[in-house]
Amino acid sequence: MEKVILIAGGAGQGIAKSAEVLAKSFTRRGYFVFNYRDYPSLIRGGLNFNILKIGIDPVASHEWKADYAVFLSQQAFDEHKSKSKLSITDSKIKGGDLKVDLDTIVQKAGAPKIAANAAMLGALYKAMQHDTQPLMDAMADYGKHADINRKVAWEGFQAYDGKISKFSELQGKDANYFVSGSWAISMGAIASGLDLYIAYPMTPATPVLHILAELENDFNYKTVQLENELAVANGALGASFGGSTVMIGTSGGGLALMGEAMSLQGMSELPLVAYLSMRAGPATGVPTYTGQGDINFALNIGHGEFSRAAIVPGDAREAYERTVEAFYLTNKFGVLSLLIGDKHISESNYTHASLPVPRVTPERFLVGATANHKNYAITSDGVSPRAVPGKKGVLRATSYEHDEAGMTVEDEPSIIKMVEKRIRKARTLEKAVSKLEPVTVYGEGKHAIVSWGSTKGAIIDALKHLKDVKFVQISYLRPFPAKEVEAALKGVKSVTAIEVSVTCAIANMLREFTGTVVDHKITKYDTRPFTSHEIVSKMRRVIK
Amino acid sequence: MNVTELTTKVPNTWCPGCTNFMLMAGVKKAVTELVNEGVFTKEQFTTVAGIGCHAKIYDYLNLSGFYGLHGRVPPVMAGLKLANPNLKVLGFSGDGDAFAEGMSHFIHFCRYNLDATYIIHNNQIFALTTGQVTPTTEPGAVTKSTPHGSPFRPINPITLALESGATFVAREYALDLPNLSETLKRAMKHKGASVVEILQPCITFKDVRDFVKDKMFRIEPSDLENAVKTARGWNYTKDDATRIPVGVFYETQYPTLEEKVGVKVWHEEFPKREHKVEELWARFK
Numbered sequence: 001m002e003k004v005i006l007i008a009g010g011a012g013q014g015i016a017k018s019a020e021v022l023a024k025s026f027t028r029r030g031y032f033v034f035n036y037r038d039y040p041s042l043i044r045g046g047l048n049f050n051i052l053k054i055g056i057d058p059v060a061s062h063e064w065k066a067d068y069a070v071f072l073s074q075q076a077f078d079e080h081k082s083k084s085k086l087s088i089t090d091s092k093i094k095g096g097d098l099k100v101d102l103d104t105i106v107q108k109a110g111a112p113k114i115a116a117n118a119a120m121l122g123a124l125y126k127a128m129q130h131d132t133q134p135l136m137d138a139m140a141d142y143g144k145h146a147d148i149n150r151k152v153a154w155e156g157f158q159a160y161d162g163k164i165s166k167f168s169e170l171q172g173k174d175a176n177y178f179v180s181g182s183w184a185i186s187m188g189a190i191a192s193g194l195d196l197y198i199a200y201p202m203t204p205a206t207p208v209l210h211i212l213a214e215l216e217n218d219f220n221y222k223t224v225q226l227e228n229e230l231a232v233a234n235g236a237l238g239a240s241f242g243g244s245t246v247m248i249g250t251s252g253g254g255l256a257l258m259g260e261a262m263s264l265q266g267m268s269e270l271p272l273v274a275y276l277s278m279r280a281g282p283a284t285g286v287p288t289y290t291g292q293g294d295i296n297f298a299l300n301i302g303h304g305e306f307s308r309a310a311i312v313p314g315d316a317r318e319a320y321e322r323t324v325e326a327f328y329l330t331n332k333f334g335v336l337s338l339l340i341g342d343k344h345i346s347e348s349n350y351t352h353a354s355l356p357v358p359r360v361t362p363e364r365f366l367v368g369a370t371a372n373h374k375n376y377a378i379t380s381d382g383v384s385p386r387a388v389p390g391k392k393g394v395l396r397a398t399s400y401e402h403d404e405a406g407m408t409v410e411d412e413p414s415i416i417k418m419v420e421k422r423i424r425k426a427r428t429l430e431k432a433v434s435k436l437e438p439v440t441v442y443g444e445g446k447h448a449i450v451s452w453g454s455t456k457g458a459i460i461d462a463l464k465h466l467k468d469v470k471f472v473q474i475s476y477l478r479p480f481p482a483k484e485v486e487a488a489l490k491g492v493k494s495v496t497a498i499e500v501s502v503t504c505a506i507a508n509m510l511r512e513f514t515g516t517v518v519d520h521k522i523t524k525y526d527t528r529p530f531t532s533h534e535i536v537s538k539m540r541r542v543i544k
Numbered sequence: 545m546n547v548t549e550l551t552t553k554v555p556n557t558w559c560p561g562c563t564n565f566m567l568m569a570g571v572k573k574a575v576t577e578l579v580n581e582g583v584f585t586k587e588q589f590t591t592v593a594g595i596g597c598h599a600k601i602y603d604y605l606n607l608s609g610f611y612g613l614h615g616r617v618p619p620v621m622a623g624l625k626l627a628n629p630n631l632k633v634l635g636f637s638g639d640g641d642a643f644a645e646g647m648s649h650f651i652h653f654c655r656y657n658l659d660a661t662y663i664i665h666n667n668q669i670f671a672l673t674t675g676q677v678t679p680t681t682e683p684g685a686v687t688k689s690t691p692h693g694s695p696f697r698p699i700n701p702i703t704l705a706l707e708s709g710a711t712f713v714a715r716e717y718a719l720d721l722p723n724l725s726e727t728l729k730r731a732m733k734h735k736g737a738s739v740v741e742i743l744q745p746c747i748t749f750k751d752v753r754d755f756v757k758d759k760m761f762r763i764e765p766s767d768l769e770n771a772v773k774t775a776r777g778w779n780y781t782k783d784d785a786t787r788i789p790v791g792v793f794y795e796t797q798y799p800t801l802e803e804k805v806g807v808k809v810w811h812e813e814f815p816k817r818e819h820k821v822e823e824l825w826a827r828f829k
Contacts, residue, residue, distance in 0.1 A: 196623075231622070238622065244627035395608045407552070407603055
């Protein structure tokens with residue numbers, strides 16, 4: 001059983017916060033909630049909305065059709081009224097099924113205007129015939145404003161006199177974790193032993209900057225905002241050379257500026273985790289909306305030939321686990337770890353019933369320096385043990401082609417040796433990644449969906465309504481897990497690639513790395529994420 | 545420590561007679577003396593180089609180092625110091641590196657008051673790319689990219705450093721070894737962002753040795769306002785009336801970026817971190 005709730009209003013009306021409080025009042029009772037956040041690039045006014053899908057069983061995506069809609073502004077009502085079976089509006093709004101006189105309630109409670117959304121939460125609780133206690137408990141999140149919000153919520157509950165459709169109330173179930181992708185990535189970085197997060201603000205990577213800045217003293221690391229992305233990426237490599245475990249974060253435009261430093265990573269082999277949260281491009285594009293269209297650019301970033309891990313988690317739980325892997329791989333092998341998400345995964349909240357379990361244990365993989373330690377030692381697996389400067393020896397890191405000690409070379413034999421060392425390292429990385437479950441198959445069927453990243457939730461929810469369809473989720477796009485994908489696609493009748501882009505990069509990758517020519521592509525380029533309904537109806541058309 | 549311990553076996557590819565040889569001698573002298581005086585250990589010194597003739601110094605100095613990208617010396621210095629504030633970081637850039645490709649980083653380096661020494665080899669020309677105009681080339685200069693005369697006005701790195709918040713600002717001449725090494729030593733001992741511009745004429749593409757030698761005069765440090773005034777005394781042009789101030793323009797104390805951020809030698813203090821991340825996750829229950 002599921003309920004979909006839409007909460008819409010102007011920026012600055014507390015829409016996002018009230019959606020979170022409402023969600024938590026359910027997840028704490030063992031419900032599953034997916035929370036989608038939609039907002040334009042402005043600070044006050046405009047139109048923001050959240051869509052919550054609340055389920056008794058796991059849910060992993062949102063829908064465009066709601067059971068209830070709460071409207072706090074006329075614009076919100078006018079634009080979204082058709083999305084809901086039942087709309088609850090402020091009495092000032094023209095139209096709507098049910099009115100709540102927010103001005104009077106807020107005035108009576110002696111509350112500030114922004115608390116009006118709490119009255120709507122109270123009204124929703126009555127509409128679902130739920131005891132308000134869990135809501136009141138969740139309102140502790142308002143901190144010192146908790147009590148006034150509770151008062152307003154109670155008034156809203158009293159004021160609602162519309163249709164009631166009972167949504168079964170769960171009892172005695174354990175609380176679930178309700179967490180955003182950005183929080184999961186931040187916690188994964190902390191769990192990995194982060195020393196420095198260096199970034200320049202860019203939506204939708206900015207939440208990680210804010211979260212990690214807030215937590216820095218509790219977990220003994222530092223967050224530093226440098227002057228631009230060039231400084232961020234080059235500075236991060238300097239810090240990595242100095243011995244720190246470092247992550248940087250940005251979106252597509254910022255990554256473009258970091259391109260030269262990504263290449264420097266390839267040559268210097270200094271550990272670095274680069275978090276990319278994609279949004280719709282090209283150029284400034286649609287800053288607060290989502291897309292997967294930067295993937296080819298990201299996978300190929302940096303001039304010259306060098307290996308990298310490109311990790312594409314599909315939800316918050318995976319974001320945490322895969323972040324830990326990103327640090328592990330970069331520390332162990334000195335390869336670039338690109339951790340790639342998008343606005344949808346960064347800013348949506350997911351519900352998980354249990355704690356994530358990383359497949360690897362965080363480690364720095366540093367060796368103590370000796371007088372003659374060489375940071376680019378030629379080894380059979382291509383991985384050179386790394387020491388840091390400061391105490392002993394002469395340690396080097398370089399953008400130039402170099403010998404084992406890091407001294408500049410231009411003669412052919414020296415160049416060949418080092419190029420081949422790096423290529424051996426690429427193979428070592430491939431082997432390591434194949435042990436990290438780079439491909440996951442959900443469901444069974446003769447028809448396969450192949451996708452990656454934030455489309456996972458909608459596809460998983462769609463599988464419940466599709467017969468004879470399985471989902472092959474790819475979590476590493478570099479090194480591309482060709483063998484695992486081939487095994488998953490063996491004997492299938494049709495392959496459908498799904499991506500939030502116009503050119504469907506994953507279809508081309510399947511052909512490039514496995515020879516598979518996909519039968520169908522389901523793409524979306526309105527910069528909004530897929531819902532399960534969209535996938536169900538499109539899949540039914542292609543597999544019939 | 546003997547100064548020869550700072551020499552590597554790498555063949556030197558600077559032009560024979562290049563003024564960079566003298567510049568490097570000044571650096572070696574300063575470092576050797578500071579090591580012998582017990583101010584720093586040899587291992588604490590870590591160099592950062594950009595790209596250009598100057599950057600070859602990475603290979604010639606037997607010190608730990610990072611051979612970075614063109615223009616990006618200051619951010620690499622910042623990263624090193626944020627990772628390990630105990631390192632004594634020496635940044636090397638040319639005028640193209642610092643003021644063309646890396647201009648914004650130069651300003652922020654001064655503004656951050658990063659505790660590092662930024663040594664800028666200024667020859668007013670792109671030399672390794674065989675002679676093009678840079679942001680410190682005089683107006684009208686005929687170079688390979690400006691055969692009809694440069695249309696640009698030069699910037700003044702000294703006033704820029706002063707206005708941007710550097711806490712030690714000096715100019716020296718590469719061929720005046722005693723003063724060069726003494727000022728470099730002072731700069732390296734200074735806690736905070738120290739900028740030393742070294743006039744280092746390119747003997748192949750822009751040999752102004754005689755001009756510089758003839759026009760320079762020594763100055764003493766002063767307050768910020770007077771330091772700016774003194775620095776404005778030469779705007780990088782070349783005419784008979786030119787007088788080139790050299791020496792320390794300004795020195796002051798201000799908290800460094802590392803102090804303000806509160807960084808540690810992370811990898812030593814936390815060889816392994818044991819975080820109770822479950823407690824963080826519990827917030828989401």
